[in-house]
Amino acid sequence: MGVAYSVGEVDHLYTFFVQWSPDIYTKGSKKQRQPRFLIREKHPNHYLVVEKNKVAEINKLLSHPINPTEKNWEIIRVKDSKRRMSLCSSEDSEAEEPEYQEEGDDDLLVLSKHSQLLDAHDLEQLAAQMPARTRGYPWQLVYSTAIHGSSLKTLYRNMAGLDSPVLLIVRDMHKKVFGAFSTDPFRVSKYCYGTGETFLFSFNPDFQAYRWSGENSYFVSGKLESLQIGGGGDGFALWLDADLYHGASFSCPTFHNAPLSTQEDFIVQDLEVWTVQN
Template sequence: MHFQFQNQELSFCEDHFKPDSWEVYSLSDLHKYRHVISLMEVEENLPLPAMSDDSLLLTNNHLRKLLIHLPSQAIGHDMQLVYSTFCHGISLRTMYRKMLAFGDTPVLLVVRDDCNKVFGAMASSYLRLSAKFYGTGESCLFTFDEDDKLEVFPWTGLNSYFIKGNTDSIVIGSGDGHFGLWLDEDFLHGSSFNCETYGNRPLATTEDFLCTGVEAWGFGRGNP
């Protein structure tokens, strides 16, 4: 079925006028969801960056959704695998060492728990040992649900507890004694709670979880 309206042709499928196929949106609905629709269009058209290695945690669908949340320093750069528990052993110290050799870069930290849930952090600078918290408001936390829908938790502005590297753990986000993401030195145990820095809900399947994989990706052409 076709209609002509102001020299534009409108086409309808055969079951278009069946009641159970109707879905009505008001102008306010379209305005409300315009940002979501535009993000979907951007995600579909963004070219994926070149990657130095295959990721064992991220799918192309994951990556395409994450790209629009990269810090400005990372946009347009290739992705380099700096550290992986699958390639470099299970050690926070090894990750710090490889980060130092790679150089200062934003870092995409990806974690998988024992229920195969994928989540992590976009850090504005490389992960390192530190006496105090560091980083900028371009950092964020993220998590994917079972349908690969991405939820991102940007900086709330309530504090500046972005990242802290200890000898026995790494912390991303804090406040009132709770960490947004905490991983131990062996990348075996982790936890994720609501924290003031990012206003996140727990990222993993449970607040305390077991890790089954960790990857850290840098941007640019360092020497991992």
């Protein structure tokens, strides 16, 4: 459980943390880790979430101790605060993620904005498949057909200069949601790129992940006229045209996947691309 403190009391709390565990929080320590709290913004106030069993100790350091039972304070679990951040709009909330994670906290994908295509349960299932190096960091939306229109060129342009993994989510006209995790941002290239951490996934009715089979390295190929993921067989695991309107999905040797969409040829209804901020 956690309790919220106004941001005006953060300086006092930082002093407390340094005195409480100097081996962790002082600059000269070899094991420097962030305190086990989150700072999150909720208009018009700021909140600091800490462990409930530390309330009494922290109150000793504050000039105006708080009563966690008062209506203007909300006691929540740290994990629940991260769930809320993963589903809220950045217009309402911003967060600074800690480098140190509570046990079990890395089973969530924390999104900087609300996703139109994924709910909390979807995020939990995807997080379990992610490489460990991507966990615990916020993800930002870099492309959405709802915001940027339907253009592969715009998608490439929005990702220019990025050097971090990306998450592609597609919803077709039959409401089926599927996509791919790519270790490399999408770009135009003469050759295929990516690593064996790249994988495909689909929902509806059940979540299914398709990992690299090891048969070939046709992970991602970016062309001006199309984006291609997986290959080596009769078709691509996921293919999108230049307008991000027509798509196709076939079984392929790269992932030994089943077709991701209800039909091998599909129409894109919505599309999002997220990238991890590390």
